[in-house]
Amino acid sequence: MKEFDDFNFSVEKYTKDLTRECVGGSDLQQRKKEIEAYNETTAATLKQTCKKNYMEFIQTAKEISHLESEMYQLSHILIEQRNILATMTDGKTSSHLKAESLEAESSTAAEEVENSHATRAVKEMVQGFNGNLEGKTFLNEGALIELDGNDYRPIQRVFFFLFNDVLIVCKVKHDKRLDFLTEYDPKKIAVINIKDLDGVKNAINIITPDGSKIYQSITAAGKTEWIEKLEEAFRFDQQKKPKKGQAPQPPTRAKQQSKSTTPEKETTPQSPGEPKSLEDETPEWLSTASEEIQTLVAQRHFEDAQELIKRTQDFMRNESRKKVPLADAIESKMKQQELKLINVLLKELSNSHNRNLQIALRAAKRPLKILVEMGRYRQASATLLKVCAVSLRVAQREARRNNADISELFFCDLTQVACDFLTAFEQQPACVSALVVWCNAELQYFASQLIKHYLTKGTSLESVAKCVERVRKPSTKLTEIGLDISYHLEGLLRTTLESLIEESKERLLDSVGRTEESWQPYNLQTKSNLKRLLLELDVLGIDVRAQATGDTWINLTQSTVVFIRHFLQLTEYCGCLAKCETLLQSLELLLKELFIAQHSLKPPSDMAVDPNFVMKNKIFLVDNLLPIAIDKFRQISGRQCEGLRELHTKMSRQQGAPLPRQRSVYTTDVF
Amino acid sequence: MSKKPTAGPALHKVIMVGSGGVGKSALTLQFMYDEFVEDYEPTKADSYRKKVVLDGEEVQIDILDTAGQEDYAAIRDNYFRSGEGFLCVFSITDDESFQATQEFREQILRVKNDESIPFLLVGNKCDLNDKRKVPLSECQLRAQQWAVPYVETSAKTRENVDKVFFDLMREIRSRKTEDSKATSGRAKDRCKKRRLKCTLL
Secondary structure, eight states, rough: OOOGTTTOOOOOOOOHHHHHHHHHHHHHHHHHHHHHHHHHHHHHHHHHHHHHHHHHHHHHHHHHHHHHHHHHHHHHHHHHHHHHHHHHHHHHHHHHHHHHHOOHHHHHHHHHHHHHHHHHHHHHHHEEEOOTTTTOOEEEEEEEEEEEEOOOOOOEEEEEEETTTTEEEOOOTSSSOOEEEEEEGGGOEEEEEEEEEOOOEEEEEETTTTTTEEESSSSSSHHHHHHHHHHHHHTHHHHHHHHHHHSSSSSSSHHHHHHHHHTTHHHHHHHHTTTHHHHHOOOOOTTTTTHHHHHHHHHHHHHHHHHHHHHHHHHHHHHGGGGTHHHHHHHHHHHHHHHHHHHHHHHHHHHHHOSSSHHHHHHHHHHHHHHHHHHHHHHHHHHHHHHHHHHHHHHHHHHHHHOHHHHHHHHHHHHHHHHHHHHHHHHHHHOOOOOOOOOHHHHHHHHHHHHHSOOEEEEEOHHHHHHHHHHHHHHHHHHGGTTHHHHHHHHHHHHHHHHHHHHHHHHHHHTTTTTTTOEEEOOSSHHHHHHHHHHHHHHHHHHOOGEEEEETEEEEEHHHHHHHHHHHHHHHHHHTTTTTTTHHHHHHHHHHHHHHHHOOOOOOTTTTOOHHHHHHHHHHHHIIIHHHHHHHHHHHHHHHHHHHHHHHHHHHHHHHHHHHHEEEHHHHHHH | OOOOOOOOSSEEEEEEETTTTTHHHHHHHHHSSOOOOSOOOOEEEEEEEEEEEEEEEEEEEEEEEEESSSHHHHHHHHHHHHHHHEEEEEETTTTHHHHHHHHHHHHHHHHHTTOOOEEEEEEOGGGGGGGGOSOOHHHHHHHHHHTOOOOETTTTTTTTTHHHHHHHHHHHHHHHHHHHHHHHHHHHHHHHHHHHHHHHH
């Protein structure tokens, strides 16, 4: 039966061939039956294939619609997010103003901006919408999903623009373009909050002249907002009229006028003794003062606001109060305004923190000044110090990361804060104690940072000395402004430093005598080496030229020379650290024990050495090195190193006695 | 891809009407969730849907809980249009709410243009019988005039709550079967009826 599938199959030819092939009618009948059977099976397979394809098609379609609805949801979420971002960036500058006082002027201005914004958006984005939007008030916009009324499946993504008298419904196309679908009069639609609908969340039902529609919002908040806004649109005309009456009252020009006039012009008619004011119950500025303050605060004219409050209070305090019938009400209102202003200022103040302390302090200056004038010392000082603490710590962290000198920075910053603080709260001695407490806390933090990052275990005495030196120097400078914190700082660092000294002592003692000692004079090999060594020791304050012999020799052992250099360096560091009395003892001990260790070094018994040479090294240590070290220590630290002096007297006395004997030994050896 | 509406259970749309504070939402919530909500928060327009078994047959009830407050009066038309049956609720402790039912009835008839629309007069708060302001006889008289059933309920004690919803659903159901059975002849009949009423009003 293959030939049926042939492209060139021709019925005539096939029948001819068939008749030619077949013998007799019965054969032909047989052939006919076969062909019919084939026909049937083909039809069946065709049907089957068709069905299979159809099923596949349905399956795919289902999948597509499923994915489509998911896409709706996704892009809906994205739009929502974009809106949030937009409002955040838009509202950033004005948000706190708005929050603080919903003062009519700014809101009308914002409304206007929003109106034009939305109108433009509709014009630009919506295809096929030609309605006029001039003069309409924009209320809300947003994406929603239209659901099927029967099975609540998403049908399409829509975007609503709601104005006071029109609701524009657009279809969101796949390329994010909006296609105008229809518009409704908000007064002719009814909104139903769907509370329970087979698990469909956040849906609203809008009954429109062309039927009831279900729209779904992504968030519950979005749904409530739509319900509210749609109702607002529904009642817009009843509501807006009285509102409109109020709104024009305080806008820009009125405020500027009053701002300039209030201080000068209005004080004159208010002067007591003027006959008019006797009958006049409430001066005009007083009755509007509360609103005026709100405006001023919102415009961030804090000084003016404060002045107005003060003026009102002054006015209330003197006798003219009796002429004002609503004095109590005004007073309480004023109190509220005052509190509000204070809160705003405190917030402002706490927001002024910055990485850079200078900037933070500068930003804090203005609210600080007003708060001080309003008598809010305590709150202001506490907030200021909090702000400073943040800046200080951030700056320190940054400096540490950049390997900058944190001590200098810390004390400079501290000084700066203290100076600014003292000038700001000059008249308030009570606040100074707050400053002291704060300084203390910061100092503790600083010390803990120092210990954590710079005075870790195993730090060499040299770096410890440098670090401590860096801390001490600026800390003493603080006394210039009457703040002495060095003692406290020493106390904070003391235990750490002591343990560090102890640790270095052990390390140093351990290293003494580790070097292989040949007990031979030190050969520096070249003249220049010798010269360099001599110079180096000169710098450290000891002259060993007397010991130099020949061109390259020093008549001391190598370890003695190394020790001399090392010991003098250590003396320097210890001297630095010993500037504070508390550490003196442990430092002395360190030097002393180290010296004794070196001094008591003995050549091993099996080594043939010149005992006189050994003695010579020791004598040099006691007679030359020790006095120089003592002197050096005193010079640097400003304190006597009693321990070393005792050691010196003791050792020179010891030396006195055995010396001749040694010599006699030597002579006997020679002879 | 075919979006054939799945032939699910029959849907009966019930609308709660009545003055503010008579207990429409309380009745609805009691029916929906078996709970009595004490705190009063004026409703705007909430809708609920629930599957229930009505005389052995599974049906869906869609309840639209409307605002009783006067300031929503203008928007009511829009809601009423979608209703198939109405529970007109008043509080037996508040005569004004009882008087207001007259107005609701008229508005419904005007919107639906159908005198025999499924409708129940419901006197709520019958647990507060000691504070009753509307005599039972008066209620029954009004129900008679309108030719509708009168039921007293209590959302608090759940008395007759299910009854009013199920009674109304039954009426709606019978109206629907009547309508679907009614071939052109009968439909014409009703058209006539309607036209008559229009002229009356």
